[in-house]
Amino acid sequence: xxxxxxxxxxxxxxxxxxxxxxxxxxxxxxxxxxxxxxxxxxxxxxxxxxxxxxxxxxxxxxxxxxxxxxxxxxxxxxxxxxxxxxxxxxxxxxxxxxxxxxxxxxxxxxxxxxxxxxxxxxxxxxxxxxxxxxxxxxxxxxxxxxxxxxxxxxxxxxxxxxxxxxxxxxxxxxxxxxxxxxxxxxxxxxxxxxxxxxxxxxxxxxxxxxxxxxxxxxxxxxxxxxxxxxxxxxxxxxx
Numbered sequence: 001x002x003x004x005x006x007x008x009x010x011x012x013x014x015x016x017x018x019x020x021x022x023x024x025x026x027x028x029x030x031x032x033x034x035x036x037x038x039x040x041x042x043x044x045x046x047x048x049x050x051x052x053x054x055x056x057x058x059x060x061x062x063x064x065x066x067x068x069x070x071x072x073x074x075x076x077x078x079x080x081x082x083x084x085x086x087x088x089x090x091x092x093x094x095x096x097x098x099x100x101x102x103x104x105x106x107x108x109x110x111x112x113x114x115x116x117x118x119x120x121x122x123x124x125x126x127x128x129x130x131x132x133x134x135x136x137x138x139x140x141x142x143x144x145x146x147x148x149x150x151x152x153x154x155x156x157x158x159x160x161x162x163x164x165x166x167x168x169x170x171x172x173x174x175x176x177x178x179x180x181x182x183x184x185x186x187x188x189x190x191x192x193x194x195x196x197x198x199x200x201x202x203x204x205x206x207x208x209x210x211x212x213x214x215x216x217x218x219x220x221x222x223x224x225x226x227x228x229x230x231x232x233x234x235x236x237x238x239x
Contacts, residue, residue, distance in 0.1 A: 001074045008052060010232035013059050014085050016078060017050040024052045026216070026231065027113045027195065030185065031159040032056035033230045033237040034197045037109050039063045046098040046112035046146050047071075051079030051091070053111060058088040060234050068093040069101060099141050103149045110146040111157045114139055114168075139164065140171035147175035150202045157199045157239070165196055169208070172200040179204025181239040184213035199239040211239065 002019045008029060017024055032053045037043055040063045045054055048068030058064045068091070070076040076095035083091035094101065115138060139160075147156050156177050160168050165182070172180060177200030184193035193213065214237065216227045229235040 001078065003078065008056055009059055009234045012234060013055045014082070015050065015052055015055060016082055016085070017052075018075075018078075022049065024050065027159045028053035029056050029231055030195075030197065030214075030237065031111055031113055031157060032060070033235065034159075034183065034199060034239055035109050035111050035157050036155055036199075036236075036239070037061055037064060041065070041108040042106060043067070044103065044107045044110040044146060044149060045069065046110070046142055047114060048079050048093055049075055051082045051093065053113070054079070054091050054093075055082055055086060055088065056234070058083070058086070058091055060236065063090065064088075065090040066092070067103075067107075069096060069098045069103075071095070071097045098145050099138075103145075105149040106151060107149050107154060108151060109155045109157070110150055112142060112146060113159045114142045139167050140174055143168070143171035143175040143177070147172075147177055147200075147202055152203050154202045155199055156202065157197065159195060159197050162193050162196050165198065168198050172198065175200075177202050177204060179206035180208040181211060182209070183211045183237065183239055186213055186215045188217050188219070189215050197237065197239060 003016045004019050006015050008015045039061045042065045045068045048070040054066045054068050068079055070093055073095040076093045079093040179201040181199045183197040185195040186193050215224050218224050
């Protein structure tokens with residue numbers, strides 16, 4: 001696999017990824033920022049890819065213990081190499097399908113940027129196609145598999161397209177995660193949100209909340225100060 005070298009969080013994290021195919025965008029950085037983990041806690045990620053979300057989490061939370069699941073063996077190996085390159089000894093990545101692996105319990109948090117595309121033109125790049133497209137009902141399966149090894153009151157956090165929100169909400173509830181919170185990610189002020197962050201609490205019984213959201217870009221095209229604080233400053237997003 002041919003890779004390119006880059007960084008995340010304003011240079012705090014080294015990150016190699018495939019030169020072609022599915023490449024890291026804003027989603028894993030925002031996803032990691034939304035996970036309410038504390039140093040020393042244990043997190044599980046489905047569909048780890050090259051490890052961007054886990055890397056950002058580990059950079060923010062010293063002593064974090066993380067397990068990623070990635071079905072492409074080459075990508076899993078790349079994620080492990082990225083963790084080692086950054087000195088994050090508490091991270092490991094399993095090569096396997098999330099829907100098939102047996103995962104031991106005891107995780108404090110789980111997260112994923114799940115495949116949600118159900119229609120549209122297929123990508124010619126196999127890695128990108130596999131990362132983005134899912135069969136009907138797959139999101140619900142992912143929610144169940146990620147929620148199952150969570151401790152009681154553990155959190156499950158997803159970043160998804162706004163179009164997938166109804167299926168994700170239903171899947172989270174079916175997986176036993178309540179007290180749902182939705183944080184829209186606005187491209188610019190006044191524009192519809194293309195992406196949302198969704199978080200549930202295992203065993204939670206509180207009402208569903210829609211939060212004020214985060215505006216990503218200013219009128220000049222650059223990031224807003226609030227977005228910069230997360231994407232480059234490594235700040236957290238409270239859901």
